Amino acid sequence: MTKYTKRNGLSRRTMLKTGVAAAAGTLAAPMVWAQSNIVLRQAGTGVSAFNEIAAKAKEDLGITMEMTALDSDSVTQRVATQPDSFDIADIEYWICKKVWPTGNLQAMDTSKIANYDKIAGTFRSGKLTPTSEIAQGTAPHTVGFTTGVNGTEFVQEESGYMTLIPTIYNADTLGIRPDLIGRPISNWSELLNPEFKGKASILDISSIGIMDMAMVCESMGEITYADKGNMTKEEIDKTMAIFTEAKQNGQFRAFWKSFDESINLMASGEVVIQSMWSPAITAVRSQGIPCVYQPLEEGYRSWGGGMGLAASLEGAKLDAAYEYINWYLSGWVGGFLMRQGYYSAVPETSKLFMSDDEWGFWYEGKESVGDIVSPSGQKLEGPGVIRDGGSFLDRMGAVACWNSVMDENQYMVRKWNEFIAA
C-alpha cells in the first residue's frame, strides 16, 4: 500500500513508513538467492513504488529494494539536493531535465541493457511509429541520451548512453464521474465549464498542472500556443489569468498534490471532473464507483518515467543496479504495471507475463473476455468492456504534449505560487 501512504510535507515520516513496510514485505519473501546482502534504495514518484515489486526483486535477484514514494516535487528535491540518499531514482523525464545538470545521476551504458533493442521507439527516436509526429513539450527522447557516463549535455541521437532507462509511460487526460455528470464530455475546456462550479480540480504540481491548463486554454480557444511545452512569459501570464479568474469564481473544489488525494476527491464525489492519473482511476473503480478516463478531442498530455542511477554508485552495487534494471525490463514488472493501466517501455517482454485477455484489454484495446483484475486481485471490469481511449496506438498516437520543463520555468513557478495563493 505504499502508494497510499505518501502525503506531502511528511516525506521523512513517509520515508520511514515505506521503508519499514518495504522491509516487512521483503522479509516475508522466501530468500531464494540469499547469498547477496545488497540493498538498493529506490526513491521515486509513487506511481511505480509497489512493495510487490520489491518482494519479487528479492525473490528473483536476492537484492533488497527499499522503496520510498514521494510526490514529484519532493523527489526532484531529493535527487537534486541529497544525492547520497538514494541509489536509484525512479523519476519522470521532465524531472530528469531539471536534475541532470546537478551531476547527481550517472548515465547508463546501453550495451549492458539486454533488452535495449526492444525499448519502445518513443524513448529512442521519439517516434511511436515511423510516421508519427513528435508532440510538444519535453519528449523523453530529447532528454534521454547523453554523451558518456559523465556526460552533462543531452544529445538527440541514440548515443549509447541513456540518462534514464525508460520503464513506464502513459497518456493522461481528465477523469470524470459519468454518473454525476450525465452527459458526454469531449473537450478539455469542460474543466472550466461553469456547470461544474465547485466540482472541478486540477493538480498542484506546477510542471504538470501548467500543461493541463494549456490544454484547457487552447481548447477554449482563448490562447494558441506556439509551443505548449515552452511557453513565453506572455503565454504563461494569460494562462494563469484565466485560471486565477476561474479559481476566484469558485470553479475548483480543491487542488491535489499526491495522487491518493485525487482518489479521495473523486470517490467521495467532492469533484466530478479533474486532472487524474491512470492508477487513480483504477483505484476509484475498484471501490465500485464509476469513473472514466475520458479521451478528449484535443488529445492527451503524456509522461514517461524511467530509472536513473545515482552518480555515487560503483562496484558491486552498480552491478546490482544494472542487474535490477535488466530484470525490471525483462517482463514481470512490465506486466505488473500494465495491469495498473500504464504502458511498459518494453511491451514485448511484458506480454509474456500477461494473459491474452489482459494484453488484449490493456494494450490492444480489445473487449475483455473474462474479468479484468488489478495486480492486487480486485476485480476492475467484467467481460465485454473496452479500455477508455482504446488501444495503445489510439491513445499514445493522440498525444498532444509531454510534461515539460520550460525555458521560463522559474517565472512559471513564481506565477504558479501566486495562482495557488490567489
Place this chain on the structure above:
Amino acid sequence: MKTSTWCVSGTSLSPLDLAFGARRSARPRHSPCGDPDNMQKILKNNAVTGWMMVSPLAAVLFLFLVLPIVMIVVVSFWRATEFSIIPAFEFDNYEFLFGSSVTYTVFINTFKYAIITWIFTFLIGFTVAYYLAFHIRSLTWQIALFLLCTIPFWTSNIIRMISWIPFLGRNGIANSTLISWGVIDEPLEWLLFSDFSVVLAFVHIYTLFMVVPIFNTMMRIDKSLIEAARDAGASGAQILWNVILPLTKPGIMIGTIFVVTLVMGDFFTVRIMSGSQSANVGRLISNDISLLQYPSASATAIVLLVTVLITIGILLRFVDIRKEL
C-alpha cells in the same frame, strides 16, 4: 576566555544572575583574580558556576537554534536556479517578496487565521479551564477530567485533522445528517475546503494548548481571594472579571503565544483543510522548498520569523509572564 570579562569588574552579571534576578550579584564579591591558582575559590565564585551551569543549554541552543537561523539568514541572500543554489549577496529574494501583492494577501490571511483561531481557542480554553479549576471540587476528578482533555493527543495531529474531511464533505456525515433532518435541502459547500474548515481544524488541534496553561495558573490562585471577594459582596461575574481574569493573565498569555506561533507557522493544516485553495505564509515557504527555491523560502521564513517575534513582543508588553513563572 570569559575570565577576562569577570575579572575586569567583579560585579558583572552571570547568566544565572540574570535568570534569578540581579539582586544577588549586587552584593560586593571577592574577585578571584588575586589568586588564580586557587581552583576552589574559582569554583565557588557565583559567576563561574553560573556560566558553567548555563553552558550546556547555551551550547545546545547555539548549535541547534542560533546556527540554523543564521544559516537561513545567509541563504536568504543567495541566488537560486532550478536545480542549484549559488552563494551571493543580493536582495532579489526580498525585492520579489515585498514587490508581490501575493505576499501581503498571504500575510493578512495568516494573521486572519491566527486571530480567529485565538478567539475560539481562548473562549473554549478559558471556559474548560475555569470549569476544571473552580467547579470540580475533588482533586481526583480534576486530574481525571484533565487527562480526558489530553486523550486526543494520543493520536497524531494529522489523523485528527484528516478525519474531519469525510465528516464535512459534500456527501459527508454532517451534510447527510442535516439533509435528513430537513434543515437544508442542498449540501453545504462551505463546510469543507474553506476557511471555515481550516479554522475548525486549528481550533480542534490547538485548544488544549490554551487549556493547559490557563488551568495551571487558575489552580495557583489562592481560593481565599475569591472568598474575600465574595464576602466583600462581589457577584460571580465581578469575581470573574476583577479577580480571576487578571490573575490568569500569565496563563492566557502563554496559551496565546503557543496558539499564535503554531497557527502562524503551520502549512499542512491549511493545505489539507482548504484543499490547497488558501495559502498562508507556511505554504508559501513549503511551495518554494518543493520547487527548490531555497533562497526565496529562506527570505520568506526570515520575514515570518520577524513578524512572529514582533507579535510576541507586543503580546509581552501586556503581561510580564516571567514574573509568574
